[in-house]
Amino acid sequence: MDILIPDIGDAEDVVVVEICVAVGDDIGADDAVVVIESDKASMEVPAGFAGRVASIEVALGDEVRQGQLIVRLEEADAQVTKGAAAPPADAPDEAETVAEAAPAEPSPEANADPETTVRVEMPDVGEATDVVVIEISAKKGDRVTSDDVLLVVESDKASMEIPAGMAGVVQEIHVAEGDPVVEGSLLATLFVQGAIPETAKTRPPVQETSSDDASETEDAPETNDGSETTDETDKKVAPEPGSPKRAAHLTNDKGGVDSDESGAPADRVYAGPAVRRLGRELGVDLKQVRGSGARGRIVKDDVKAFVKTQLTKPDRGGGGGIPEVPAIDFKRFGEIELQPMTRIQSSGATNLHRSWLNVVHVTQHDDADVTEMEAFRATLKGEAEAAGVKVTPLAFIIKACCQVLKAMPTFNASLDAQGRNFILKKYYHIGFAVDTDQGLVVPVIRNADQLGIFDLSRQIADLAEKARTRKLGLDDVQGASFTISSLGNLGGTGFTPIVNAPEVAILGVSRLAIQPVWNGETFEPRKLLPLSLSYDHRAINGAEGGRFMVMLCDLLKDLRRLTL
Numbered sequence: 001m002d003i004l005i006p007d008i009g010d011a012e013d014v015v016v017v018e019i020c021v022a023v024g025d026d027i028g029a030d031d032a033v034v035v036i037e038s039d040k041a042s043m044e045v046p047a048g049f050a051g052r053v054a055s056i057e058v059a060l061g062d063e064v065r066q067g068q069l070i071v072r073l074e075e076a077d078a079q080v081t082k083g084a085a086a087p088p089a090d091a092p093d094e095a096e097t098v099a100e101a102a103p104a105e106p107s108p109e110a111n112a113d114p115e116t117t118v119r120v121e122m123p124d125v126g127e128a129t130d131v132v133v134i135e136i137s138a139k140k141g142d143r144v145t146s147d148d149v150l151l152v153v154e155s156d157k158a159s160m161e162i163p164a165g166m167a168g169v170v171q172e173i174h175v176a177e178g179d180p181v182v183e184g185s186l187l188a189t190l191f192v193q194g195a196i197p198e199t200a201k202t203r204p205p206v207q208e209t210s211s212d213d214a215s216e217t218e219d220a221p222e223t224n225d226g227s228e229t230t231d232e233t234d235k236k237v238a239p240e241p242g243s244p245k246r247a248a249h250l251t252n253d254k255g256g257v258d259s260d261e262s263g264a265p266a267d268r269v270y271a272g273p274a275v276r277r278l279g280r281e282l283g284v285d286l287k288q289v290r291g292s293g294a295r296g297r298i299v300k301d302d303v304k305a306f307v308k309t310q311l312t313k314p315d316r317g318g319g320g321g322i323p324e325v326p327a328i329d330f331k332r333f334g335e336i337e338l339q340p341m342t343r344i345q346s347s348g349a350t351n352l353h354r355s356w357l358n359v360v361h362v363t364q365h366d367d368a369d370v371t372e373m374e375a376f377r378a379t380l381k382g383e384a385e386a387a388g389v390k391v392t393p394l395a396f397i398i399k400a401c402c403q404v405l406k407a408m409p410t411f412n413a414s415l416d417a418q419g420r421n422f423i424l425k426k427y428y429h430i431g432f433a434v435d436t437d438q439g440l441v442v443p444v445i446r447n448a449d450q451l452g453i454f455d456l457s458r459q460i461a462d463l464a465e466k467a468r469t470r471k472l473g474l475d476d477v478q479g480a481s482f483t484i485s486s487l488g489n490l491g492g493t494g495f496t497p498i499v500n501a502p503e504v505a506i507l508g509v510s511r512l513a514i515q516p517v518w519n520g521e522t523f524e525p526r527k528l529l530p531l532s533l534s535y536d537h538r539a540i541n542g543a544e545g546g547r548f549m550v551m552l553c554d555l556l557k558d559l560r561r562l563t564l
């Protein structure tokens with residue numbers, strides 16, 4: 001009996017990332033034989049037949065396509081289960097016995113329907129959790145274009161507008177404000193005439209499961225968790241990550257957005273459904289587990305090893321046993337008001353707490369003499385205005401930081417999970433804190449080292465504006481390698497910024513002030529910019545911190561040094 005790669009929809013670059021059986025294994029119809037992964041999703045391929053593995057026809061890393069032979073079984077049991085691999089072409093009753101990993105793209109016949117119901121589902125939100133609907137922007141009967149926002153959801157990290165994805169009339173909004181949603185949740189249905197939108201075609205493969213087996217079937221890919229069963233004739237629209245309307249508003253995420261530099265992208269856990277279920281059963285956060293499988297994929301043994309390590313960790317007291325702050329009824333002392341934090345504030349607080357507890361913080365302070373820099377900046381005013389930008393000290397600070405980071409790569413780095421290796425980043429993506437009415441947000445200027453002062457100024461202004469109007473996309477807030485928190489003209493003479501883990505350093509900037517500086521003969525009025533560098537002392541020692549500050553101050557004091 002041959003086990004073939006099932007229909008994998010429009011997924012591209014599908015490779016074998018795990019082989020779950022060995023020659024001679026006796027397996028059941030529901031046992032996974034391989035795990036395949038595309039650019040969009042991973043999926044376990046179940047045997048579909050019980051038997052003994054006679055041969056394995058693929059190897060790890062092989063690129064595969066629908067219908068390709070993967071495993072041969074010696075003894076065949078004709079029964080085919082739901083979610084099974086596609087049977088041989090001559091198998092009878094194919095349509096009834098096989099539930100394939102069906103793509104969202106509907107059949108051409110369905111396309112021809114004059115008016116069709118289209119499902120708008122919750123898209124992939126990466127590692128974001130606790131996603132709730134915070135705003136319903138359309139109502140039943142509304143005529144919408146594909147770009148019109150139907151509703152807004154918010155997670156612990158982001159708020160995101162969900163566009164219709166195609167033009168039509170709102171048939172029903174299936175959620176209410178405050179409802180929790182997960183990837184695949186049905187958000188709305190539309191009456192639509194005409195062609196299927198691009199979004200439907202580019203949706204990751206979805207494996208249809210009946211409501212009976214959806215919760216327990218191991219071969220249902222994680223992407224389908226929590227989604228409702230569908231009417232076969234319905235079409236689905238899941239707005240693509242990065243689609244024009246997908247706006248996100250991440251918190252400053254001190255410690256979160258681009259974590260896990262160990263190989264797996266931070267917003268994905270590379271694990272099959274069975275492993276995920278094991279993780280759930282054991283209460284393991286798979287993001288903390290290092291995968292030993294191909295391309296960092298987490299296998300069951302990794303989860304078990306992780307649990308074992310956690311259980312055998314020596315108890316040195318302290319640790320998690322931080323004494324609690326007592327709960328006090330403040331009403332006893334006077335009138336009070338309870339004001340809930342915004343989600344961005346509360347998740348920011350969690351991230352800050354995590355960074356504070358995990359990073360060994362040290363802060364060094366210094367003043368940069370920016371008298372000449374400020375004089376130069378003043379001369380740029382007319383030119384900048386003509387170019388439509390406003391140049392603030394921050395652009396120069398970012399530029400100078402990039403140069404120092406290039407000279408001192410351990411500041412542009414993360415530590416690996418074991419704290420044994422530096423992960424040196426060859427890119428210079430600079431995050432900068434923006435104060436918004438919802439809380440602190442940290443957009444990221446990508447490849448800041450390659451930008452001139454005007455371009456940096458433009459990006460600072462654009463990203464700050466997007467942050468304040470909640471228009472940041474996920475790409476705008478991920479991947480920082482170093483962060484700057486500029487309190488600018490807000491005030492202060494210095495502060496201790498908290499490292500945005502897993503980065504290892506952050507620069508705080510306070511308000512520049514004119515100070516008397518001894519020039520060897522007399523006191524001279526100079527413009528001094530207070531800088532505060534916090535770093536993870538596990539990664540960086542005090543001497544390096546000092547050198548960083550000296551070099552940064554030298555560059556800001558004499559911008560000609562940027563050309564060296």
Ligand code: COA
Pocket residue numbers: 391392393394395432433434435436440460464485486487488489497509510511512529
């Ligand atoms: N000292 C004195 N003045 C400064 C300054 C500094 N260090 N940095 C900026 N300024 C001036 C600017 O030149 C500008 O003056 P001007 O209008 O006379 O030209 C003014 O302050 C306002 O600048 P701003 O609009 O804030 O631009 P910016 O590029 O300096 O900063 C942001 C942009 C987004 C970083 C800033 O608006 C912001 O949100 N900062 C808060 C960050 C924060 O909350 N950090 C705390 C994290 S814990």
